[in-house]
Amino acid sequence: MTGKESVRPPAKAAGGFGALLSSFHQLRVHGVVSDWASFLKANRPDGFDCPGCAWPEPKEASRMEFCENGVKAIAHEITSHRVDRAFFERHTVGELAQRDHYWLERQGRLTEPMRYNAETDRYEPIAWADAFQLVGDRLRALEHPDRAVFYTSGRTSNEAAFLYQLFGRLLGTNNFPDCSNMCHESSGVALGEAIGIGKGTVTIEDFEKADAIFIFGQNPGTNHPRMLAELQKAAQRGCTIVSFNPLKEPGLQRFTHPKHPVATLVGSSTPISSHYYQPLVGGDLAAVKGMIKVVLEREAAAPGTVLDQAFIETHTRGFEAVRADAMATAWEDIEANSGLTRAQVTEAAELYLAADRVIACWAMGLTQQKQAVGSIQTLVNLLLLRGNMGKPGAGACPVRGHSNVQGDRTVGIVEKPKPEFLDALGRVFDFDPPREHGLNTVEAIKAMDEGRVDVLFCMGGNFAAATPDTELTEAAIKRLDLTVHVSTKLNRSHVVTGKDALILPCLGRTERDEQAEGPQVVTVEDSMSMVHASRGHRRPAGAMLLSEPAIVAGVAKASLTHEGIDWDALVADYDRIRAKIAEVLPMFADYNRKIREPGGFYLGNSARDRVWRTQGGQARFSVHPLPENHLEPNQLRLMTVRSHDQFNTTIYGLDDRYRGIKGKRMVVFLNGEDMADRALEAGMRVDLISQGADGRKRKAEGFEVVPYELPRGCAAAYFPETNVLVPIDSYASRSFTPASKFIPVWLERCDV
Numbered sequence: 001m002t003g004k005e006s007v008r009p010p011a012k013a014a015g016g017f018g019a020l021l022s023s024f025h026q027l028r029v030h031g032v033v034s035d036w037a038s039f040l041k042a043n044r045p046d047g048f049d050c051p052g053c054a055w056p057e058p059k060e061a062s063r064m065e066f067c068e069n070g071v072k073a074i075a076h077e078i079t080s081h082r083v084d085r086a087f088f089e090r091h092t093v094g095e096l097a098q099r100d101h102y103w104l105e106r107q108g109r110l111t112e113p114m115r116y117n118a119e120t121d122r123y124e125p126i127a128w129a130d131a132f133q134l135v136g137d138r139l140r141a142l143e144h145p146d147r148a149v150f151y152t153s154g155r156t157s158n159e160a161a162f163l164y165q166l167f168g169r170l171l172g173t174n175n176f177p178d179c180s181n182m183c184h185e186s187s188g189v190a191l192g193e194a195i196g197i198g199k200g201t202v203t204i205e206d207f208e209k210a211d212a213i214f215i216f217g218q219n220p221g222t223n224h225p226r227m228l229a230e231l232q233k234a235a236q237r238g239c240t241i242v243s244f245n246p247l248k249e250p251g252l253q254r255f256t257h258p259k260h261p262v263a264t265l266v267g268s269s270t271p272i273s274s275h276y277y278q279p280l281v282g283g284d285l286a287a288v289k290g291m292i293k294v295v296l297e298r299e300a301a302a303p304g305t306v307l308d309q310a311f312i313e314t315h316t317r318g319f320e321a322v323r324a325d326a327m328a329t330a331w332e333d334i335e336a337n338s339g340l341t342r343a344q345v346t347e348a349a350e351l352y353l354a355a356d357r358v359i360a361c362w363a364m365g366l367t368q369q370k371q372a373v374g375s376i377q378t379l380v381n382l383l384l385l386r387g388n389m390g391k392p393g394a395g396a397c398p399v400r401g402h403s404n405v406q407g408d409r410t411v412g413i414v415e416k417p418k419p420e421f422l423d424a425l426g427r428v429f430d431f432d433p434p435r436e437h438g439l440n441t442v443e444a445i446k447a448m449d450e451g452r453v454d455v456l457f458c459m460g461g462n463f464a465a466a467t468p469d470t471e472l473t474e475a476a477i478k479r480l481d482l483t484v485h486v487s488t489k490l491n492r493s494h495v496v497t498g499k500d501a502l503i504l505p506c507l508g509r510t511e512r513d514e515q516a517e518g519p520q521v522v523t524v525e526d527s528m529s530m531v532h533a534s535r536g537h538r539r540p541a542g543a544m545l546l547s548e549p550a551i552v553a554g555v556a557k558a559s560l561t562h563e564g565i566d567w568d569a570l571v572a573d574y575d576r577i578r579a580k581i582a583e584v585l586p587m588f589a590d591y592n593r594k595i596r597e598p599g600g601f602y603l604g605n606s607a608r609d610r611v612w613r614t615q616g617g618q619a620r621f622s623v624h625p626l627p628e629n630h631l632e633p634n635q636l637r638l639m640t641v642r643s644h645d646q647f648n649t650t651i652y653g654l655d656d657r658y659r660g661i662k663g664k665r666m667v668v669f670l671n672g673e674d675m676a677d678r679a680l681e682a683g684m685r686v687d688l689i690s691q692g693a694d695g696r697k698r699k700a701e702g703f704e705v706v707p708y709e710l711p712r713g714c715a716a717a718y719f720p721e722t723n724v725l726v727p728i729d730s731y732a733s734r735s736f737t738p739a740s741k742f743i744p745v746w747l748e749r750c751d752v
C-alpha cells in the first residue's frame with residue numbers, strides 16, 4: 001500500500017487532457033521524454049506500425065493520430081532501462097518468480113541471449129551460435145516433431161511469421177498455437193462458416209457511411225483509442241451508436257479528442273453511444289435473438305417492407321430455420337437470458353431497423369464465452385436479414401487485438417491449415433508438409449500437462465501468464481525439457497521455465513533492422529485487411545539483438561536437414577521472403593511493389609464482394625439455442641478485463657483512469673445489491689473462488705471490493721491475475737477460446 005491508491009468516480013469522458021498528462025508521465029518514467037521524434041513516426045507511411053493495437057491507420061497519410069495507449073506501448077519498448085547480464089547476476093530465477101508482472105515489465109529491455117542454469121538458478125549469457133545449436137540438437141532428438149509446440153503472439157511481422165511456420169512445417173509439425181486462439185478465434189470460426197472468410201468485412205471508409213454502429217463487448221476507450229476518433233466523427237454526422245456492455249464504460253459514453261487543443265482544455269466532449277444496454281455477462285446471444293424476433297414480427301405485420309428479400313433469396317440459405325427459431329423463442333426466456341427487458345430489446349431492434357447501413361463491431365466480450373461462435377453467428381443472422389453485408393457502410397467488424405495477429409494467421413500461423421495452403425507451401429519449397437492438424441493453445445497446455453510435449457518455443461508473448469488455469473499451466477511448463485522465448489521484455493514466462501530454458505532477445509518495431517544487404521522493412525496486416533510496411537528508425541536497444549526473421553533462420557539452420565532453402569539469403573533482404581509469400585499466397589501478388597506505396601494495399605475480402613466461400617456457396621443463417629449460463633447458488637459471473645494501464649500481460653501502471661481506479665489492480669467490481677446480499681462494503685477484501693468440471697477449486701486471493709454500475713449477478717476483475725480461475729476445460733465450443741469472460745465465482749471475505 002502506497003497510500004496513493006484510491007477509488008474515484010468513473011471518468012465522464014475518455015481522451016482529453018488526462019490522456020495527454022498520462023502520456024507525458026510514461027515518457028518521464030522511461031527516461032525518454034526527449035524522444036518525440038519516435039512517436040511522430042508511429043503509423044506514418046515512412047515509419048513503424050504502432051504496436052498498440054490492430055486498428056487501421058488513418059486514411060489521409062498526413063494525419064497524425066494521437067493515442068495515449070499507443071504512447072505507452074512505444075514508451076515501454078524504447079525505455080532506457082535494460083535487463084542485461086548484470087541484472088541476471090543480481091537475481092535468481094526463484095527470486096524473480098516472486099515478483100509481479102508490473103515489476104518484471106519495468107526492468108527494461110532484454111539485451112543478450114541467456115540460458116537458464118538450474119544449478120545456480122540463474123540465467124547466464126550464451127552465444128547466439130550456441131543457443132541455436134542447443135535448440136537444433138533438442139529438436140532433432142525429438143521422438144516426433146509433434147513433441148514440439150511453436151507459439152506465436154500477434155506482434156510478429158508477416159516476414160518472421162512466414163519463416164517461422166515454414167521452419168516448423170519443414171521440421172514436421174502443425175503445432176502452431178497462437179494468441180488468436182485466446183482472442184478472436186471464435187470470430188474466425190463463426191465468420192468462416194457463415195460468410196466464408198474469417199475476417200471482418202468492413203474498411204475504415206465504411207465507418208464514414210454507416211447509419212448505425214452496434215458495439216458488443218468491446219472497450220475501445222482503452223483498447224482501441226484511435227477507434228474513438230472514428231466513432232466521434234460518425235456520431236457528429238448523426239450516425240446512431242449503440243453499445244452492449246454489462247459495464248458502463250466511460251469511453252463508450254463520451255470522448256474528447258486529445259488532438260483538439262480547445263476541446264481538450266475546456267473538457268468539452270462528444271457523446272459516443274446514443275444508447276447503452278447493459279445485458280448480463282453472456283447475455284448477448286439472447287439479446288440479438290430478441291432483436292431478430294422483433295425484426296421478423298415487423299416483417300410479418302407489413303410483409304415485403306422490412307427484410308431485404310432479394311438479398312436473402314440470392315445470397316443466403318437457412319433463413320426459414322432462423323425465423324422458426326426466433327418465433328418459437330419466448331420473450332420470458334429472452335429477457336431472463338439476456339438480462340434486458342423486452343422493451344429494451346425492441347428499442348434496440350428499432351434502431352437497427354431505422355438504419356439502412358449497419359456495422360456490427362465486437363471484441364472479447366463476445367469471443368471469450370462458451371457460446372461465442374453461436375453469439376457471433378446470431379449477430380451475422382441479424383446483419384443478413386437486411387442485407388447488411390457487402391454493401392457500403394455495412395458489415396461485420398471483429399476488432400482485433402495485437403497489431404499483427406491477423407497477418408500472422410494470413411501467412412500460415414494456423415494449427416489447422418487448409419490443404420490448399422499446404423499444397424502451395426510444399427510446391428514452392430519442395431517438401432511434403434505435415435497434414436495432421438496441430439494443437440491450439442488449450443490443447444497444447446493439455447498435451448504438456450499429459451507429458452506429450454518436450455519443447456515449447458514462443459515467438460513473443462507471455463504464454464505462462466496469458467493462458468488459462470495458471471497453476472496447472474505453470475506446472476505443465478516446468479515439466480518440459482526446454483522452453484525458448486524470443487522476447488523484447490522480461491515477463492513471467494521467463495521465470496517459469498522448463499528444465500532447460502533460453503531467452504532470445506529480439507528487435508522491436510521501433511528499431512532499425514539492418515541486414516547483410518541493407519536496412520529492412522517488415523509488413524503487417526491491420527484489423528481491416530490492409531497490409532503495409534513498418535520501418536523502425538531507432539538504434540537497437542542492444543548491439544546483440546537480432547531480428548525475429550534472423551532468429552528463425554538461425555534456429556532453422558541448426559535444426560533442419562532439408563536442403564535447398566538459403567535461409568541467409570532470405571534474411572539478407574526481406575524482399576525475398578515477401579516474394580516467397582506471394583508465390584504461396586496469390587492474394588499477395590506483387591507484394592514488394594505494393595508495400596512501397598503509401599498506405600500499403602488491401603488484401604480484399606470475398607464476403608465484401610458478396611462472394612461466399614462457404615459450404616454451399618451462400619451466406620449461411622444458423623440457429624443457436626440460448627446458452628445455459630449455469631451458475632451454482634451464490635455464484636457470480638466474473639468477466640476478466642483489461643485496465644487502462646496494461647497491454648495484455650504487460651502492466652504499464654496501476655491506474656484504470658476511466659473506471660476511477662488509482663494505484664491498484666487487485667480489485668473486483670461488484671453490483672451494490674450483490675454486495676449488500678453478502679454484507680460487503682466498499683474497501684473490504686475478498687478471495688475469488690471458481691470450480692472446474694474436474695471438481696477442483698481454484699482461488700485468486702485478496703481483491704478489494706469496488707461498487708460499480710453493472711448488472712446484478714455480474715462481476716469484473718483484471719487479467720492476468722485472474723487467469724488462475726479459468727479452468728482449462730472452460731472454453732468456447734468449436735473455437736477453443738478460453739471462456740475468460742464468464743467464470744462462475746464465489747466470493748469469500750479474507751480480511752476478517
Ligand SMILES: Nc1nc2c(c(=O)[nH]1)N[C@H]1C(S)=C(S)[C@@H](COP(=O)(O)OP(=O)(O)OC[C@H]3O[C@@H](n4cnc5c(=O)[nH]c(N)nc54)[C@H](O)[C@@H]3O)O[C@H]1N2
Binds near residue numbers: 283366643
Ligand atoms: N491499451 C491496450 N490496448 C489493447 C490491449 C490491451 O491490453 N491494452 N489488448 C489488445 C488485444 S490483444 C485485444 S484482443 C483487444 C481487446 O479489446 P477488448 O475486447 O475491448 O478488451 P477487454 O478488456 O477484454 O474488454 C472487453 C469488454 O467486453 C465487456 N464484456 C465482458 N463480458 C461481456 C459480455 O458478456 N457481453 C458484452 N456485451 N460485453 C462484455 C467488458 O465489460 C469490456 O468492456 O485490445 C487490444 N488493444
Ligand SMILES: Nc1nc2c(c(=O)[nH]1)N[C@H]1C(S)=C(S)[C@@H](COP(=O)(O)OP(=O)(O)OC[C@H]3O[C@@H](n4cnc5c(=O)[nH]c(N)nc54)[C@H](O)[C@@H]3O)O[C@H]1N2
Binds near residue numbers: 154183459506507
Ligand atoms: N483471463 C484472460 N486471459 C486472457 C485474455 C482476457 O481477456 N482474459 N485475453 C487474451 C488475449 S485477447 C490475448 S491476445 C492473449 C495475449 O497473449 P500474449 O500475446 O502471449 O501476451 P502479451 O502480454 O501480449 O505478450 C507480451 C510480451 O510480448 C513480448 N513482446 C512484445 N513485443 C514484442 C516483439 O515485437 N517481438 C517479440 N518477439 N516479443 C515481443 C514481450 O516480451 C512482452 O512481455 O491473452 C489472452 N488471455
Ligand SMILES: [Mo]
Binds near residue numbers: 401
Ligand atoms: Mo487479443
